[in-house]
Structure formats: C-alpha cells, structure tokens
Amino acid sequence: MTETFTYDGGAVVPGETANIRYTVSETYLGDPARIPVTIINGERPGPTLFLSAAIHGDELNGIEIVREVAHEWNHDDLAGTLVCLPVLNVPGFIAQERYLPVYDRDLNRSFPGNDSGTSAKRIADRIFSNFIAPCDFGLDFHTSTRGRTNMLHVRADVDDADAARLAYAFGSNVVISSDGPSGTLRREATDAATPTVTVELGEAHRFQRKLIDAALEGVLSVMAELGMRDSAPVKWPGWRTVIDGSDEKTWLRADAGGLVEMYHDRGDIVEAGDRICTITTPFKTESTVVEAPFTGLLVGVLENPLVYPGNPLCHLVALDDPTTRAARASRSETRR
Numbered sequence: 595m596t597e598t599f600t601y602d603g604g605a606v607v608p609g610e611t612a613n614i615r616y617t618v619s620e621t622y623l624g625d626p627a628r629i630p631v632t633i634i635n636g637e638r639p640g641p642t643l644f645l646s647a648a649i650h651g652d653e654l655n656g657i658e659i660v661r662e663v664a665h666e667w668n669h670d671d672l673a674g675t676l677v678c679l680p681v682l683n684v685p686g687f688i689a690q691e692r693y694l695p696v697y698d699r700d701l702n703r704s705f706p707g708n709d710s711g712t713s714a715k716r717i718a719d720r721i722f723s724n725f726i727a728p729c730d731f732g733l734d735f736h737t738s739t740r741g742r743t744n745m746l747h748v749r750a751d752v753d754d755a756d757a758a759r760l761a762y763a764f765g766s767n768v769v770i771s772s773d774g775p776s777g778t779l780r781r782e783a784t785d786a787a788t789p790t791v792t793v794e795l796g797e798a799h800r801f802q803r804k805l806i807d808a809a810l811e812g813v814l815s816v817m818a819e820l821g822m823r824d825s826a827p828v829k830w831p832g833w834r835t836v837i838d839g840s841d842e843k844t845w846l847r848a849d850a851g852g853l854v855e856m857y858h859d860r861g862d863i864v865e866a867g868d869r870i871c872t873i874t875t876p877f878k879t880e881s882t883v884v885e886a887p888f889t890g891l892l893v894g895v896l897e898n899p900l901v902y903p904g905n906p907l908c909h910l911v912a913l914d915d916p917t918t919r920a921a922r923a924s925r926s927e928t929r930r
C-alpha cells in the first residue's frame with residue numbers, strides 16, 4: 595500500500611512531488627527563516643529515505659548531490675518516498691559559515707531538538723519532527739572542515755544492522771564506525787528508529803565534480819538496496835575497510851607552527867616512515883619532517899598550509915596487508 599507523507603502543515607500523496615519552503619525560525623525582522631524541502635512520493639509502495647546536506651552551512655558538495663537527485667533524476671518508477679533537504683542550516687549557508695551565526699551554535703549538536711529550547715534546538719526540532727522522524731532511513735552529506743579535505747567515506751554505527759546495511763550499500767571503500775557524538779543528526783535519528791549514516795566528501799566552499807558523481811552512484815546504490823528503484827545494481831567498491839574503535843587511527847598534529855608542504859593527497863596510502871609533509875617558516879631554513887607512524891590510508895589531509903602547534907595535518911587509518919594490496923590495485927577509486 596502506498597502512503598501519503600504528512601508533515602505539520604501539509605501532505606504529499608503518492609505520485610505527487612512537492613517543493614516546499616518550510617519555516618524553521620524567524621529573522622530579526624520577524625520574517626520566516628525557511629529551508630528548501632522537496633518531497634517525491636512514488637506511485638509504488640516502498641521505504642521513505644531522507645537526503646540532507648549543509649547542516650554545516652559552508653559544506654557545499656552535498657547540496658549539489660541532493661539537488662541533482664531531487665530535480666534531475668527521473669523518479670517515474672520510484673517505490674517509496676524521497677525527502678530531499680539540500681540546505682538544513684539556512685542562516686549558516688547565507689553567511690557561508692559552518693555554524694548557526696548567532697553564538698556559533700552547531701546545528702549538528704542540537705538534534706533531536708526541543709520546541710521550547712534555544713533557537714538552534716527549535717530549528718532542529720522543526721526539522722527532526724517533520725522531515726527526519728517520519729523517514730525509515732537517512733543519508734546526511736558533509737565535507738571536511740574548512741582548510742582540510744576528506745576522501746569519500748561513510749560514517750555509521752555498524753553495530754546497528756540497518757545503519758550497516760546503508761553504509762555498505764553506499765559502496766565507499768572506507769566505513770568509519772562509531773555511534774557518533776550525541777546531538778548529531780546521524781546519532782539521534784538512528785536512536786529514534788531512523789537509521790542514518792553520514793557521507794563525507796571533499797572540502798568546504800566548493801563543488802568537487804568527481805566526488806559528487808561518486809556520491810550520486812552511492813545514492814543510487816542505496817536506493818537499489820532498499821528496493822526504491824528497479825534499474826540499478828548495488829555497488830561493490832572493489833575493496834572495503836571498516837574502521838572501528840579498536841583499529842589504529844590517528845589525527846597527526848603539527849608540533850611546530852609554520853607553513854606546511856604536504857606530499858600526499860586524500861586517499862593516498864603511506865608506508866610507516868614515509869615523509870607525509872614538512873613544516874617550515876619564512877624565517878629559518880631547517881624544517882620539521884612529519885613521518886607516517888604506521889602504514890595506512892590518508893582519509894583526510896590539510897589543504898590550508900598554515901598551522902599552529904596542535905593543528906591537524908592528516909587523518910591516517912591503518913590498513914591490513916590484504917586491504918593495502920587491494921587498495922593499491924584500485925588507486926583510481928580512492929583518488930577521486
């Protein structure tokens with residue numbers, strides 16, 4: 595049986611697509627602060643999947659992913675419902691800032707929200723109760739924080755069978771498993787029976803076409819896994835590593851302030867002892883060499899070359915020998 599999607603203020607019947615500007619707060623002028631929402635309710639029965647982006651206002655890759663799924667894909671044969679939320683943090687997006695501009699609140703620590711709480715919690719509540727909790731599954735798109743870049747990977751609590759199903763179906767080489775900090779959309783939705791995973795790709799403030807295309811393949815693969823589209827197969831990425839709390843992984847941090855010359859890109863494999871980067875200053879000739887403490891994969895690396903002591907340089911995760919060999923054999927995938 596097909597189902598009508600209902601939210602506070604409206605309903606979308608099977609076979610209908612609705613483009614909504616949904617009020618989540620008000621500006622100082624008393625005008626509505628609204629988020630764009632596209633709901634595509636298929637004519638055939640199936641699960642309800644949300645796709646969300648820009649919960650951090652300067653993370654743009656996901657906006658383009660959700661926009662293309664909502665407005666450029668043909669959904670004539672859709673089974674179930676897609677809830678497309680391309681820009682969750684509209685005030686941050688307009689200001690091109692990561693956080694909600696007032697008091698720098700992190701919308702992604704404010705879920706599931708509270709309708710009589712702070713302004714961030716009220717926004718979170720409007721989003722969560724209307725467009726997240728009614729869904730069966732969710733994908734939330736992020737990029738690295740400004741000044742760094744991530745290879746395409748999924749973050750999910752693989753101890754939750756449904757979250758694991760989404761994470762594997764997305765078809766990325768790397769899955770980092772944790773239940774996530776409290777207040778994040780991923781964790782709170784998963785705890786509230788809407789299993790959700792985070793997809794990380796690239797850097798803030800730009801569109802990165804190859805990463806966006808790879809993520810669109812992942813969305814298609816998830817929809818195939820959930821039976822929402824007939825045409826596409828579930829994607830196998832060639833090799834996969836699932837990194838959990840017991841695995842060796844580290845953010846390598848600068849021990850000196852200065853200018854970083856980075857010798858590797860996201861997705862590179864480095865051997866123990868390999869030179870990852872050097873830190874110099876404009877005033878002296880000697881430099882600090884940073885070496886890989888173990889053999890592993892660079893999931894994230896610095897883009898902005900300026901560091902204080904303690905700033906992150908790269909996110910290195912250990913790989914076992916068979917995975918390292920498989921990864922080396924398919925470098926093109928990780929280099930996207």
Ligand SMILES: [Zn+2]
Pocket residue numbers: 649650653735736737
């Ligand atoms: Zn983010």
